[in-house]
Amino acid sequence: MQRRDLLQKLLTVGSAAALSPKLLAAPAVSEGRVQWRMASSFPKSLDTIYGAGEMLANRVSLLTDGKFQIRVFAGNELVPALQVFDSVQNGTVECGHSASYYYVGKNKAFAFDTCLPFGLTARQQTAWYQRGGGRQLIQEFLRPYGVISFAGGNTGAQMGGWYRQPVRSLAELKGLKIRIPGIGGEIMSRIGALPQTIGGADIYPALERGAIDAAEWVGPYDDEKMGFYKVAKYYYFPGWWEAGPQLSFFVNAQAFLKLPRSWQIAFEVAASEAATLMLASYDAQNPQALIRLINQHQVRLMSFPEDMMKAAQKTAFDFYEEQAASNPAFAKLYRSWKPFRRMEGGWFNLAETSLENFMYKNASR
Amino acid sequence: MQRRDLLQKLLTVGSAAALSPKLLAAPAVSEGRVQWRMASSFPKSLDTIYGAGEMLANRVSLLTDGKFQIRVFAGNELVPALQVFDSVQNGTVECGHSASYYYVGKNKAFAFDTCLPFGLTARQQTAWYQRGGGRQLIQEFLRPYGVISFAGGNTGAQMGGWYRQPVRSLAELKGLKIRIPGIGGEIMSRIGALPQTIGGADIYPALERGAIDAAEWVGPYDDEKMGFYKVAKYYYFPGWWEAGPQLSFFVNAQAFLKLPRSWQIAFEVAASEAATLMLASYDAQNPQALIRLINQHQVRLMSFPEDMMKAAQKTAFDFYEEQAASNPAFAKLYRSWKPFRRMEGGWFNLAETSLENFMYKNASR
Numbered sequence: 240m241q242r243r244d245l246l247q248k249l250l251t252v253g254s255a256a257a258l259s260p261k262l263l264a265a266p267a268v269s270e271g272r273v274q275w276r277m278a279s280s281f282p283k284s285l286d287t288i289y290g291a292g293e294m295l296a297n298r299v300s301l302l303t304d305g306k307f308q309i310r311v312f313a314g315n316e317l318v319p320a321l322q323v324f325d326s327v328q329n330g331t332v333e334c335g336h337s338a339s340y341y342y343v344g345k346n347k348a349f350a351f352d353t354c355l356p357f358g359l360t361a362r363q364q365t366a367w368y369q370r371g372g373g374r375q376l377i378q379e380f381l382r383p384y385g386v387i388s389f390a391g392g393n394t395g396a397q398m399g400g401w402y403r404q405p406v407r408s409l410a411e412l413k414g415l416k417i418r419i420p421g422i423g424g425e426i427m428s429r430i431g432a433l434p435q436t437i438g439g440a441d442i443y444p445a446l447e448r449g450a451i452d453a454a455e456w457v458g459p460y461d462d463e464k465m466g467f468y469k470v471a472k473y474y475y476f477p478g479w480w481e482a483g484p485q486l487s488f489f490v491n492a493q494a495f496l497k498l499p500r501s502w503q504i505a506f507e508v509a510a511s512e513a514a515t516l517m518l519a520s521y522d523a524q525n526p527q528a529l530i531r532l533i534n535q536h537q538v539r540l541m542s543f544p545e546d547m548m549k550a551a552q553k554t555a556f557d558f559y560e561e562q563a564a565s566n567p568a569f570a571k572l573y574r575s576w577k578p579f580r581r582m583e584g585g586w587f588n589l590a591e592t593s594l595e596n597f598m599y600k601n602a603s604r
Numbered sequence: 605m606q607r608r609d610l611l612q613k614l615l616t617v618g619s620a621a622a623l624s625p626k627l628l629a630a631p632a633v634s635e636g637r638v639q640w641r642m643a644s645s646f647p648k649s650l651d652t653i654y655g656a657g658e659m660l661a662n663r664v665s666l667l668t669d670g671k672f673q674i675r676v677f678a679g680n681e682l683v684p685a686l687q688v689f690d691s692v693q694n695g696t697v698e699c700g701h702s703a704s705y706y707y708v709g710k711n712k713a714f715a716f717d718t719c720l721p722f723g724l725t726a727r728q729q730t731a732w733y734q735r736g737g738g739r740q741l742i743q744e745f746l747r748p749y750g751v752i753s754f755a756g757g758n759t760g761a762q763m764g765g766w767y768r769q770p771v772r773s774l775a776e777l778k779g780l781k782i783r784i785p786g787i788g789g790e791i792m793s794r795i796g797a798l799p800q801t802i803g804g805a806d807i808y809p810a811l812e813r814g815a816i817d818a819a820e821w822v823g824p825y826d827d828e829k830m831g832f833y834k835v836a837k838y839y840y841f842p843g844w845w846e847a848g849p850q851l852s853f854f855v856n857a858q859a860f861l862k863l864p865r866s867w868q869i870a871f872e873v874a875a876s877e878a879a880t881l882m883l884a885s886y887d888a889q890n891p892q893a894l895i896r897l898i899n900q901h902q903v904r905l906m907s908f909p910e911d912m913m914k915a916a917q918k919t920a921f922d923f924y925e926e927q928a929a930s931n932p933a934f935a936k937l938y939r940s941w942k943p944f945r946r947m948e949g950g951w952f953n954l955a956e957t958s959l960e961n962f963m964y965k966n967a968s969r
Contacts, residue, residue, distance in 0.1 A: 298869065298873055301865065301866060301869045302667060302866055302869055302870060302873065303866070304866050357963055360956065360959075360960060361727070362726070362727065362760075362883070362884075362887055363887065365880065365883070365884050365887070366883075366884045366885075366887035366888040367888070368884075369880070369881055369884040369885075369888075370881070370884045370885050370887070370888035370889070371888045395727075395955070395956065396955045396956045396959055397955075398955060458955065459951075476954050476955055476958060476959075477954075477955055477956075477958045477959035477962070478955070478959075479959055479962075482959055482960075482963075500666065501666060501667055501668070501669050504663065504666045504667055505667055507877075508663055508667065508873045508874055508876075508877050509873055511873075511876060511877040511880055511881075512873050512876040512877060514880070515730065515734070515876055515879070515880050516734055516735070516876075518727070518730070518731075519727075519730050519731045519733075519734040519735045520731075520734075520735050522727055522728065522730070522731035522735070522948070522951075523731040523732070523734075523735035523736045523944075524735070525951050525955070526947035526948055526950060526951035527947065529950070529951055529954070530947070530950075540954065542958065548962055548966075549966060552962075552963070552966060579888075581967075582891035582892065582895070583887070583891055584963060584964050584967075585891060585894070585895075585964075586824075586887075586890050586891035586894055587960060587964070588960070588964035589841050589842075589894070589905065590760070590761045590762075590763060590823065590841055590842055590843070590890070591725065591760065591761045591842075591960075592957050592960050592961060592964065593841060593842045593907065594725075594761055594841075594842035594843075594844055594847055595725060595847075595952060595953070595956075595957050596957060596961070597842070597844075597913055597917075598722055598847075598917070598949060599949050599950075599952070599953035599957065601913075601914060601917060602946075602949075
């Protein structure tokens with residue numbers, strides 16, 4: 240059979256099928272195929288975070304027998320990494336994977352969707368978001384942007400970053416140039432440091448030549464790949480500005496509404512699974528990376544001085560009260576978040592950390 | 605048009621459609637409908653646990669445009685609550701929602717799928733299961749039973765239970781009749797208590813009339829409904845035998861293999877979401893219930909004495925080593941679980957609880 244004949248035959252079968260009453264009755268998009276683009280804020284090298292987008296796309300495809308395809312683009316591949324939200328908002332892409340706190344320049348209230356300094360742990364953030372009213376408040380906040388969002392993973396508590404010299408007290412923090420963006424940077428500034436906003440690729444050289452004194456990134460698994468241990472040996476904990484940062488899958492609301500119901504659910508359920516697996520990946524991989532950093536790279540673990548922690552926490556909550564007084568969107572979220580945080584703290588202190596502290600202090604054989 | 609004519613016309617269209625090459629190519633079951641039954645081990649009154657089965661069923665239905673229906677039956681409604689695994693194994697039901705550690709009578713190794721005393725927290729269990737090799741080992745262990753399983757939620761760390769009188773030391777534990785089943789009961793027995801196995805409905809009367817001295821159940825949200833605070837005022841923490849018990853969705857392997865691939869994925873992804881939301885529900889509701897128990901019911905919170913905790917932990921690990929020496933299935937899982945637990949402990953102690961301890965100790969305004 241000639242190639243042209245074969246094609247003709249396929250086209251004929253196709254036309255007949257397209258005219259059958261069964262197919263005509265079904266919604267066009269349901270019997271059709273949809274191709275979406277997802278802009279990620281993250282480079283492929285951050286495989287644990289970036290990978291969550293790929294996981295979601297893969298599951299959605301499997302759930303829809305391949306009819307709903309999502310192609311994931313790494314940060315800066317299609318749109319600037321820190322403009323993913325804008326790109327979803329204006330429809331350049333149908334969806335994105337990012338962190339809401341990258342967009343605090345638009346409104347500080349974005350931070351509640353990710354984390355605030357001295358805020359919720361990963362489990363507490365999930366509890367607030369999914370069962371404490373957080374999700375509804377965040378969707379209400381995002382509505383004017385024409386964007387809806389789904390929880391998109393969590394890194395767990397991050398590390399406090401890499402310092403070229405030890406910091407023994409709040410006083411020694413004064414004047415240090417520390418790479419730390421966002422509200423964490425704001426708090427650092429108020430307690431005396433000089434926060435710097437530097438893109439991922441530029442941190443290492445700045446740290447190496449001493450243009451900055453310290454830099455925070457994520458945690459052992461991601462930090463190890465950046466090689467910071469070669470130029471700054473003091474690795475501080477805890478990362479009090481990121482106790483449990485939640486990532487987000489953003490979706491253009493109009494695009495979402497065009498999907499058949501079952502595909503909307505497919506996106507939502509796949510997002511939930513990808514979020515769970517991201518945290519599991521970090522929790523499984525961070526300990527191994529930490530051991531390598533200590534044993535192979537002579538990294539020195541250091542805890543932030545108590546007076547600095549106390550000053551930072553007080554400053555953070557002063558900042559939230561200030562914001563709440565002048566920003567109604569922030570105030571609305573804060574009024575839900577703050578008492579929830581307090582209750583969670585009481586409960587986790589009792590049931591969870593009391594047992595964890597015992598187990599971590601009293602090693603079993 | 606006569607009704608008969610209309611029917612005839614519809615049937616004709618139906619036949620034509622059934623003969624189209626497109627439809628013949630599709631797997632029969634995919635175009636059909638499937639009705640499954642899920643036996644839960646839990647009563648509807650434990651809405652947080654029981655509800656996870658309903659959530660899964662609802663999502664699977666939505667994901668498959670209503671073609672794959674799962675009807676959930678509460679514990680003892682269809683099959684005995686503690687024989688859910690057996691019912692899935694022998695095909696009485698296609699799937700179940702239960703806890704693997706109910707089946708340690710068959711093999712102690714079942715416990716790794718749920719929890720072991722002084723074991724992993726909820727997050728650590730998820731990390732081990734999903735990204736630490738646990739899932740593969742559990743599936744391998746279950747294969748001879750013809751059952752596959754999916755993580756089916758977690759309660760978070762449970763409470764230590766309700767005591768009629770305070771227990772101030774290990775010595776005072778001696779001879780106390782405590783309702784506590786499974787391996788937790790085994791450890792309690794080895795450190796001097798007299799563990800009792802009593803079904804949920806019979807605990808309250810036994811506690812009321814003093815037939816037992818104490819009883820453990822779940823945590824504040826579930827315990828409150830049981831009313832234990834009326835007959836035993838001392839509420840102990842932490843529940844060291846259940847740091848992060850994971851529930852399971854069991855599926856008859858043959859039934860699962862008959863599903864089209866996209867429905868298998870629907871079940872798996874919906875299970876993951878239900879699991880995440882169960883823990884979020886507990887984390888959101890336990891603190892509120894605890895506050896009610898203290899403020900409205902004058903419950904007294906008590907921590908287990910340190911010497912008892914130490915004796916219990918040592919005894920637990922002695923027990924695991926014993927089991928590993930005589931039970932190859934237990935040994936195989938233990939060899940994965942034990943070093944994973946140790947690494948997680950080091951990491952969480954550093955990054956997570958150091959920050960949590962600071963925040964819970966230093967209340968912000």
